[in-house]
């Protein structure tokens with residue numbers, strides 16, 4: 001009974017995420033078309049699209065990861081259905097508020113809403129509180145969800161065991177499944193950065209309601225903004241990784257992976273270093289003390305490398321000369337890991353201060369984060385979606401279009417991303433609605449990217465039609 | 480539950496905000512003026528009875544120049560006392576000269592000697608107390624303009640400290656009474672030590688993340704840093720709290 | 731600089747793609763008789779060690795060349811004050827009064843002289859990015875209200891340099907610009 005309810009809400013999550021994703025890709029294509037001078041939108045529309053696209057993408061792939069983890073967590077502990085519902089309702093309300101602020105109110109301060117831009121009203125007056133309200137509403141929903149999941153986890157696993165500390169000793173008496181370990185680490189990170197968002201919103205509202213008597217410190221606000229923004233974008237990826245650790249061996253018909261001291265150490269490292277890695281967003285703020293800049297560079301390496309090293313290597317070793325039942329699910333996982341590694345390489349290059357000096361806020365930035373999202377984390381979630389959708393077909397489903405979907409995803413994705421990377425190398429700024437004459441290559445690159453993004457979109461559409469039927473079946477099946 | 484906490488948090492920070500920041504001054508840009516301009520080479524008469532030009536002084540060692548007048552009933556005294564006090568704790572005291580220069584034509588050498596005695600710095604080799612016959616040009620070259628207020632027979636002016644390196648360039652200025660960290664920045668600037676950034680005065684500094692201490696070259700954490708750490712601390716407490724609670728109930 | 735970065739990235743990408751493809755094919759080839767590992771999450775000490783050594787070297791080579799240390803022990807020949815605001819840059823040899831901000835129409839530097847930019851903002855955050863005559867980004871810093879960032883640089887090539895805003899600052903962000911000449 002309980003699990004049927006969970007099943008239904010999970011398929012509803014999948015449908016919501018995919019529909020919003022399709023809308024979002026269209027927004028992305030519109031942006032590239034505008035930059036490519038194929039269509040002509042006002043800069044305000046462009047930046048409103050950009051703000052909407054950015055925050056909605058972060059939102060949906062975050063909840064996609066959460067929904068997947070919630071579903072799989074049911075195998076280990078009982079999770080709260082109502083927290084799941086609360087999160088869904090608040091996410092949907094939040095997204096609607098966001099869209100009304102950007103499209104009716106014309107709010108367009110970018111998804112990172114860097115202080116003090118949102119307070120310099122260049123849109124409807126109510127749009128700023130509406131935008132912050134949307135973040136608050138979603139934040140509260142997600143906080144409820146993650147705290148509830150964490151509580152359930154801790155009921156079964158004591159804290160030290162959830163963090164797999166017993167694996168630091170020789171021959172641990174109990175096992176912590178890697179899925180539990182990663183989920184626990186990620187939930188702590190998520191709660192931390194959501195609390196950061198609450199603090200940030202409090203500082204904003206203090207200034208907003210004080211009629212100019214209270215002014216925030218721009219440096220602190222920027223630190224807080226990226227503490228939240230960077231961290232949530234990273235944790236979102238870890239949710240996807242938790243799913244890989246759980247499902248990749250299973251789907252391939254291999255024995256389950258087991259935690260070793262190695263894995264425990266790597267992920268515990270992540271827990272600590274992820275919280276200071278965001279300093280790399282402030283490299284070009286020379287006012288940030290140099291010590292913090294260096295901490296930023298080292299922590300950024302440390303936050304990603306151990307976990308990435310362990311995961312990537314494990315996935316490779318798990319596949320190397322091993323008979324595996326390949327399906328769309330684990331192919332998506334496998335390609336996603338490759339995309340994640342490649343995006344990670346782009347990130348490590350950019351996170352090195354000397355390189356950042358000439359790459360900061362150029363198209364290199366969207367290049368690398370779109371790599372580990374559009375060809376990384378998104379594929380992890382799609383893999384879960386696909387796996388989920390065929391759980392309840394009684395084994396009678398036939399995989400159609402697997403090759404087609406993957407080919408289109410790869411061609412579309414690589415072409416779209418390459419345009420960003422070349423743009424970055426050409427020093428083309430990010431977040432420009434129209435490119436100045438100094439960059440003759442910028443517009444053609446953008447137009448080409450729009451074309452490739454359309455190919456990517458087609459793949460997503462095929463995928464969507466394939467699994468939406470099955471998800472709707474689950475949703476409307478008699479309980 | 481959550482909403483309540485958040486609302487009261489917002490309300491709390493709001494009242495805290497209004498209480499603590501009743502007045503904000505706009506960021507003062509005047510310190511920015513005249514940077515890296517050559518200071519006017521004025522001739523001065525010091526309390527030690529020597530006549531010399533300013534360049535003779537700064538060519539030997541960089542100079543911290545404080546502009547004051549002895550009949551000041553306002554800022555000058557506390558300013559000099561604070562400067563003396565702050566310099567006592569500096570590790571590098573021999574590396575520069577402090578020139579206390581009067582901008583009041585009525586001040587004589589005797590007045591300056593008296594002032595040096597009052598401060599207990601009469602025989603201090605580092606400190607010079609001097610007058611000049613050419614204060615107008617000096618004021619102009621460092622961007623200082625005291626205004627004579629005949630009603631009070633006082634000058635309207637702010638505390639004013641200028642750093643001058645060995646080549647005679649103005650490297651940094653401090654307007655108003657400032658803390659010893661900023662004095663430290665000024666001292667390193669006269670030694671041509673590069674610090675990649677600085678904060679403009681009069682901004683609300685309560686929430687700043689770090690206060691750079693040039694003396695140790697380190698950053699003292701400010702209240703803002705606590706704010707940065709706050710989410711992590713609360714999250715940690717929350718995790719421990721939940722973990723303790725669920726364990727307890729089960730037993 | 732940027733193109734060598736891109737080249738490095740493409741080489742690393744190609745290597746990773748090769749490894750993944752190779753591993754994938756090896757799995758396809760092995761047939762059902764193969765064994766595989768029972769638990770891939772095993773000790774990979776040497777692998778992580780190599781990663782860390784490589785990155786350690788990378789970090790210790792690159793960190794000292796960070797922009798915060800550029801020309802730190804030299805005295806600048808020119809100081810230029812920069813005040814950014816929506817949606818323009820003011821550049822001046824004199825300090826800029828926020829109440830009455832004024833900049834110079836044209837700024838010129840000599841090639842190879844050390845220039846120091848003191849960059850601040852009068853409203854929101856902006857970026858201050860310098861593009862050389864062939865429109866390559868060569869140096870940048872942020873313009874943050876209430877703070878001054880000092881960027882030191884020596885321009886080698888004569889010509890017209892463009893300044894663009896690299897921090898999103900509102901609807902005319904993409905046209906916010908300025909320029910100077912190096913002789």
Ligand code: HEM
Pocket residue numbers: 024025027028029031032050051053054055057058061110111112366370373374378416429430431432453456457
């Ligand atoms: C193929 C699908 C996608 C397309 C066509 C697309 C397109 C774009 C474009 C054109 C921009 C603006 C780039 C600029 O700064 O000039 C952008 C920004 C962004 N995209 Fe995407 N994107 C896609 C997928 C994704 C995914 C999967 C994510 C997941 C997290 C994502 C997150 C973001 C974010 C966070 C921004 C930054 C917004 C901002 O600067 O405020 N995008 N995208």
Ligand SMILES: [Cu+2]
Pocket residue numbers: 814815816817855856857895896897898899903906
């Ligand atoms: Cu700007």
